[in-house]
Amino acid sequence: MQDTVKYTTMGELPVQAPSAPASRAQERARFFNSGNAFMVKLSEVPDAAFVDEPAKALNPATPTGLIMCDSSKALNTGFPATSPLVLAHYGRVRNGETLHCEFEASGIIYYVIQGTGSTDCDGEVIEWGQGDVFVAPGGTTQKHTASGGDAVLWIVTNEPQVSFDQLQPPAKGKAPTELVHYPAAEIEKQLDTIYSIGQDAETAGAAIIFSSEMQESGRNILPTLTLGMNTLMPGVTQRPHRHNSVAISLVIKGEGCYSTIDGNKKPWSPWCTTITPPTSAHSHTNEGNERAMFLIVQDGGLYYHARANGFEFVDE
Numbered sequence: 001m002q003d004t005v006k007y008t009t010m011g012e013l014p015v016q017a018p019s020a021p022a023s024r025a026q027e028r029a030r031f032f033n034s035g036n037a038f039m040v041k042l043s044e045v046p047d048a049a050f051v052d053e054p055a056k057a058l059n060p061a062t063p064t065g066l067i068m069c070d071s072s073k074a075l076n077t078g079f080p081a082t083s084p085l086v087l088a089h090y091g092r093v094r095n096g097e098t099l100h101c102e103f104e105a106s107g108i109i110y111y112v113i114q115g116t117g118s119t120d121c122d123g124e125v126i127e128w129g130q131g132d133v134f135v136a137p138g139g140t141t142q143k144h145t146a147s148g149g150d151a152v153l154w155i156v157t158n159e160p161q162v163s164f165d166q167l168q169p170p171a172k173g174k175a176p177t178e179l180v181h182y183p184a185a186e187i188e189k190q191l192d193t194i195y196s197i198g199q200d201a202e203t204a205g206a207a208i209i210f211s212s213e214m215q216e217s218g219r220n221i222l223p224t225l226t227l228g229m230n231t232l233m234p235g236v237t238q239r240p241h242r243h244n245s246v247a248i249s250l251v252i253k254g255e256g257c258y259s260t261i262d263g264n265k266k267p268w269s270p271w272c273t274t275i276t277p278p279t280s281a282h283s284h285t286n287e288g289n290e291r292a293m294f295l296i297v298q299d300g301g302l303y304y305h306a307r308a309n310g311f312e313f314v315d316e
Contacts, residue, residue, distance in 0.1 A: 010035025045083055045246055045277040046074045047261050054271035057090035057152050058114065064097045066090070066155070069273045081160035083246040085224070085299045088273050091153040093117060093146040104169055105157035106138040107177045107222040111250060111295055112184075113271060115151025119144050121179045122172070131184030133210060133229075133295075135221055137175030154250050154273075156297045158225055176223050180212045187229060195231075205238050205284075206231050207296075218301060226300035232257065232284055232292040240283040244310035245300040247276035252295060256288030268294075281314045 007013045010033045021027035050069040057067050069088040070080045082088045093099045093115070101108070110119075116129045120143040121136045128134060136142050144153065162169065170176070190208045207230040210221045221227040226245070232238060232254075240260070251257075254268040261282045266274065276282050286292045303309045 011039060012036075043074060043076050046071055046275060047264070047266065047277055047280070048074075048275045049266060049269070050082075050088075050273040051269050053090050053273065054113075057092045058271065060150065062092050064092055064094045064099050066099070066101070067092070071275070077160060077164075079160060079163040081163075082248055082273070083160070083275060083299070085158060085161040085164070085302070086246065086248050086297060087157050087159045088248050088250075088297070089155040089157075091144065091155050093144050093151040093153070095146050095148070095150050097146060099144040099153075101142045101144065101155070102140075103138065103157045103159055104162050105159045106162065106170055106175060107158070107225070108136045108138065108142065109156040109221060109225070109227055109297060110134050110136070111154040111252075113152040113154055114149075115146055116148050117144060117146040117151045119179075124179050126179065126181045128181070129184065131187065133182040133187065133227070135177050135180045135210075135212070135227075137177050137179065138169040139172055139175050154271075154295070156225075156248060158222065158299075161224060161299075177212055177214055177221070182210060191229065191231060206233075218304070220301040220304070222301065223305070224299055224301040226296075226298045228296045228298075230284075230294050230296055232286040232294075234286050234289055234291070237285040238283045240281055240314045242279055242281045242310070242312060242314055243298075243300070244278050244303045244308055245298040246278045248297045249274045249276065250295040252293040253290065254286070254288065254292040254294060255290070257284065257286045257292045259284050279310070 016031040018026055018029050053067045053069050056062050067090040068080055069082045072081050075081055080087055091099055112128050112130050112132045118125055118127050122140045194206055207228040210227040211219055251268045251272050257268045259266045262280045
């Protein structure tokens with residue numbers, strides 16, 4: 001039994017092992033207390049911007065393959081991660097070649113940065129072009145073939161979430177999504193619809209949120225992931241706000257734009273992937289001459305389900 005005399009508070013007490021275990025199962029037990037159990041110190045989610053990765057993906061000399069936006073060293077996760085539960089990649093597919101993807105995830109989100117091509121997802125085939133979004137079910141193999149030139153994809157998964165829980169991808173036919181395709185023309189049409197109506201002061205921005213038949217009730221693209229195409233008109237600063245979910249963003253169009261995160265200005269660059277840490281007060285500003293567009297993935301579905309979204313405006 002460990003000596004507790006020298007400890008004056010419960011918080012100082014180290015983890016306790018059983019005093020007299022009678023079996024190996026009892027021996028495995030460990031005990032914390034209300035003073036030390038909640039004092040876990042984790043590294044913060046970095047306020048990062050990945051600029052080298054898109055430059056490499058868009059370089060004609062780069063071969064077909066995946067390029068990760070990996071923050072695992074900063075997060076100390078032990079597995080690749082952009083944020084604790086989300087991993088972003090860039091995928092380059094040379095003309096006439098095929099990129100095979102089989103992610104350890106429940107679902108995979110794709111955005112076409114450049115090029116045209118097709119994806120074969122376990123026998124179901126779609127044709128895509130620049131500006132398209134599509135989502136594929138986990139537990140499948142996606143074969144992406146470029147045609148008419150090289151193609152570049154932005155790819156986001158919940159692989160870190162699956163790794164953290166030591167889970168396996170869903171069995172075939174059991175994924176929380178089917179193959180769903182959102183063509184660029186339809187995305188633009190949906191944006192035109194919301195702009196024709198306008199927004200009020202209680203809406204954080206002008207965005208469309210992607211969902212599907214299977215996820216319609218949750219209003220997300222995957223049970224734990226939310227995907228939105230956010231826009232910002234010239235001369236506008238988004239109303240500052242915060243939420244518990246992290247935001248992984250792809251800058252699609254945003255010359256003269258920047259984010260302000262906890263008072264720090266972060267300029268945008270073309271096709272970069274940026275992280276907005278959870279609970280940080282943030283806003284986005286467009287000082288350019290055209291409507292900005294940025295695609296945002298959040299682990300918001302997790303917080304919606306837990307009734308802990310924590311959204312609030314933080315106007316000064």
